[in-house]
Amino acid sequence: MIRFDGAGKRHPDGTIAVEELDLTVPAGRTTVLVGPSGCGKTTLLRMVNRMVEPTSGRVLLDGTDVAQLEPAKLRRGIGYVIQQAGLFPHRRVLDNIATVPYLLGWDRKRARSRAMELLELVGLAPETAKRYPFQLSGGQQQRVGVARALAADPPLLLMDEPFSAVDPVVRAGLQEELLRLQAELNKTVLFVTHDIEEAVRLGDQIVVLREYGRIGQVADPATLLSAPADEQVAQFLGRDRGLRGLGLRPAAGIALLPAGQPHRGWTLTVDQDGRPTGWSGPGETVRQVTVYQPGLDTLRTALDSAVLSPARAAVAVDEDGRVLGLAAREAVLDALDAAGPQAVAAVAAAGDEIAGGGGRGR
Numbered sequence: 001m002i003r004f005d006g007a008g009k010r011h012p013d014g015t016i017a018v019e020e021l022d023l024t025v026p027a028g029r030t031t032v033l034v035g036p037s038g039c040g041k042t043t044l045l046r047m048v049n050r051m052v053e054p055t056s057g058r059v060l061l062d063g064t065d066v067a068q069l070e071p072a073k074l075r076r077g078i079g080y081v082i083q084q085a086g087l088f089p090h091r092r093v094l095d096n097i098a099t100v101p102y103l104l105g106w107d108r109k110r111a112r113s114r115a116m117e118l119l120e121l122v123g124l125a126p127e128t129a130k131r132y133p134f135q136l137s138g139g140q141q142q143r144v145g146v147a148r149a150l151a152a153d154p155p156l157l158l159m160d161e162p163f164s165a166v167d168p169v170v171r172a173g174l175q176e177e178l179l180r181l182q183a184e185l186n187k188t189v190l191f192v193t194h195d196i197e198e199a200v201r202l203g204d205q206i207v208v209l210r211e212y213g214r215i216g217q218v219a220d221p222a223t224l225l226s227a228p229a230d231e232q233v234a235q236f237l238g239r240d241r242g243l244r245g246l247g248l249r250p251a252a253g254i255a256l257l258p259a260g261q262p263h264r265g266w267t268l269t270v271d272q273d274g275r276p277t278g279w280s281g282p283g284e285t286v287r288q289v290t291v292y293q294p295g296l297d298t299l300r301t302a303l304d305s306a307v308l309s310p311a312r313a314a315v316a317v318d319e320d321g322r323v324l325g326l327a328a329r330e331a332v333l334d335a336l337d338a339a340g341p342q343a344v345a346a347v348a349a350a351g352d353e354i355a356g357g358g359g360r361g362r
């Protein structure tokens with residue numbers, strides 16, 4: 001657990017980066033610091049590993065003031081991932097990952113075998129080990145950065161906008177990967193981003209910061225999106241915060257119609273294994289079928305699938321992609337109703353496209 005106890009930073013030139021912050025970062029969870037540029041996110045993160053020394057207050061790591069710990073030793077016990085990975089350009093991937101184990105005095109064989117394990121854990125092929133960072137894509141470099149941070153199995157990870165230099169598709173993949181790793185490893189993660197979408201996807205706890213490191217709100221994603229503390233936080237979350245909130249609600253429980261029965265003049269076609277192949281309608285066929293998995297996906301995905309379907313029905317599938325039934329748009333809206341007034345208001349605010357029809361797929 002990390003505790004910021006009145007922690008503040010005033011630079012010698014008089015700039016106040018962080019005024020005075022009280023915050024608890026719980027163990028084994030992901031806490032995301034989010035806020036506009038210059039609000040002090042990086043400063044706070046770096047106070048933890050003593051790359052920045054607070055000018056007031058303290059930072060406690062499991063009850064110990066980090067000021068009492070020797071910086072190099074402290075940092076060897078903390079995984080640190082930064083934007084553009086920050087890999088050593090002259091070292092091969094394997095040796096980059098093994099950096100901290102080497103520093104900790106592990107013998108080379110053990111350090112390298114641990115590095116190979118991590119390469120696999122972050123989804124990189126074994127042959128990547130021999131390459132130099134410049135021979136990797138941005139997304140691969142970030143994966144190596146995460147592997148390096150995890151090498152000595154530290155209980156704490158500091159991540160400073162680790163995925164912001166890669167394109168949106170690669171970024172979504174890296175976020176998925178982090179969620180998967182975190183479900184397995186349960187590290188204490190302190191993650192900095194200025195992207196609220198990323199914060200909502202990754203955070204167990206989100207800290208919305210304003211200028212000078214002042215706290216706007218500390219909450220779990222669902223609470224933050226449904227009940228922002230004030231107008232300023234609501235504005236920061238953006239107009240579609242209600243819709244984003246649907247992304248946190250499971251799509252289980254939507255009433256399904258039998259898939260064999262035509263819906264609004266469209267019939268779903270399936271292959272011999274029961275997987276959807278298209279929609280057959282009056283005089284035309286649509287090959288694109290939008291699906292959702294009730295046990296895995298969210299109301300947002302189900303709604304999106306229903307809106308995009310020519311039959312105005314999302315196709316529910318099991319984990320093997322086999323059709324379970326049709327979720328008519330009305331049934332999805334009923335499920336939104338059951339999810340509470342926030343969800344319904346969000347859809348109303350999203351306007352005609354969803355409430356009235358439209359959508360692609362024709």
Ligand SMILES: Nc1ncnc2c1ncn2[C@@H]1O[C@H](COP(=O)(O)OP(=O)(O)OP(=O)(O)O)[C@@H](O)[C@H]1O
Binds near residue numbers: 011015038040
């Ligand atoms: N060495 C320094 N000297 C003076 N001011 C500084 C110094 N380092 C940072 N600052 C200022 O402290 C404030 C907080 O900086 P910080 O890097 O923590 O913000 P941030 O929220 O991480 O921003 P961004 O999202 O743009 O990375 C900014 O106003 C910055 O200009």
